[in-house]
Amino acid sequence: MTADTASLKTLAEERWNVLVSRRSHVPDASTSGLAVPLNPALLEPGFFYGVKTTKIYCRPRCPSKLARRENVVFFDTIEMARRAGFRPCKRCRPDDASSGTKNDNIIASLCRYIDGCEHIPTLNELSQRCAISPYHLHRLFRERTGLTPRQYANGRRRERLRSELPKSRSVTDALYQSGYNAGSRFYSDSDRTTGMLPTKYRNGGDGVVIRYATGQCSLGRILIAESDRGICAVLFADHDDILRRELTAMFPAAGITEDTESLSDRLRAVTSHIEHPGRIFSLPLDLQGTVFQRRVWQELQTLSPGTTISYADLARRIGSPDAVRAVAGACAANRHAVVIPCHRVLRSDGSISGYRWGVERKKLLIERERQSRIDD
Template sequence: MTTTVATVATAVAPVAPDEAEELWRAVVERRPLDDRSFFYGVTSTRIVCRPGCPSRRPARANVRFFDTVDAARTAGYRPCKRCRPDEPAGQGVRACLERACHRLATEEEEPSLAALAAEAGLSPAHFQRVFKAGVGVSPKGYARAARATRLKAALNRGERVTDAIYEAGFGGPAPAHAVAREHLGMPPSAWRAGGAGQVIRHAQADSDLGRVLVAATARGLCDIAFGDDDEALRAGLRARFPKATLEPADDSFAEAVAAVLALIEQPARGLDLPLDVQGTLFQRRVWDALRAIPAGETVSYAEVAARIGRPNATRAVAGACAANRLAVAVPCHRVVAADGGLSGYRWGPDRKRALLDREAEGRDAENMDSAPAGEGVHRGSLHPSAKVG
């Protein structure tokens, strides 16, 4: 007995009263500390836990603090099977986020933030921060996007608009219309009708990568596509919006076309025009990650997956890149295979290689930063190389 007490005494790191109080508050609130890694053991059960463990809160008198799990083991404690302090911390976080995402995406009644946080063993405020850091949006935003995806699927199956709204989990038409405009770019009835009632302006122009189609809804650019045949480009747009009104653009659209052509010539300049991005939550997260890749750099599909917190979703990332409809503006051409190979590109590998070569040259150019900000964009008229048809 005496030997055991001595072993415990040497394993427990001395903790000042003020620090012990701070650690105990972290245990009570089930949150890790940003500047202090620690674990706590419960003398009545001889179990060691992380501060965020969802298990029942122990009595303060029964808690001992440790700097490492090994120190707790030396003192005779075994790792908790719920929070698994002996495993890398990220694994537990990912599991919590995956469970929360599954509930938000599948449950008919949206679970509350408090319920999700309690299941994860965290305070609501801390869970909100962890979720947004790991998923990229708040739990509320994720739930909205999940309902939008269900709404889109129901409408595509031909369900009546009212039935689709309630099947997707909305409480009524008003919130459904707000989410549909954000994620589908149009009201549910218009989406079900193939874009009926929507007006999409479009124009074709010459670029040094072939003909390019530029199309826009009232919300912003919805399509930038390369091709060799104007009729095929228009047919592709019509296939996306079979019942929308496609209007050839007038001169007021010339500035947008010129900006797109300037972007193709100098991708590093960016595009200061609104985009009407229509896709699932996952696709939008991938596309946001693509827009954060600087011109002149490339990343692999696996790297993109890691950046959005989904390291096992490499194939899904490739699918999102393939679904991109805004060439160069959403630079999916900057994503390559793990071995550096070009991999696929909706508008052809030759164009992908040309864009990457152009960006590499621009990155290496010594006078790149000295170019006038407005050079290449001719407001009120088409780019000199443009020929709208």
């Protein structure tokens, strides 16, 4: 199989996962505002699919029953489907730009309106703006984005909070720039959004004390770092100097000190988990990332040792099936090696992709976890 053929096969599998997820996924209300779409333009995936047995092609969100995988082919454009001898579906009307695109444009317009609002608009306000009943709008918005309008608005407001804190003159300025009109609501949201108090986050971790310890494991040298809120980094490298430089780069304004004695139990727990992945393992974590990244990391923590998942499946599980690249970016941004098991994410064809601490370490971790599961 050539590289081009393998790439096309992977793309086809990712598109198939999108079709499956759009028919089976029901957004979890507990993830309110977390799985925020990266861009309103992604509301409709940029491809069409055809069914070989009927010679009909459809939009990805067509309500028709999905055919068997072996009978489904994919097209980048309508013209490609036509040249292959397929005719348009009468239910989703992929050749009628006014049918599906109209609703997509309405939701995309509302997303932009919400993004620009200084307050969280009510459902009635949005309904009046687009001349659609509140009930129908609520259903349509959730169908297109995987979120309710309020969940989307809350997620965007939290993203603005993270963006405004580093550049605002004060936390109060960031509060109002982000759309918060009550200090109590701001502080309750900021703590779970940034992973630390807002003033400290704004100052690049200034005033935060981070203790660390290094040790040896079968994957090389390991560093574990802890703030007053929990483990803020678990890193691998070949030498301690590299580990210390990476930690300093992550928290340039923090007070960093070595504390091997008090962190010995934490270090032992992490290394034991590496060598014996089947054991029960739980540590308090200080997670610092965007709303989307934190949602990805939380989902990764539900994966048991010895199991793997594709980037496309992970995107589907968090309710953002079109955000495969963003999911990969969140995995790459993970600072908690092994503790947040991003090493369990593979390409759609099952092959091993990049890993922040080296592909060889990723291979060893996956193989060890699989063997541990067999032994159990």
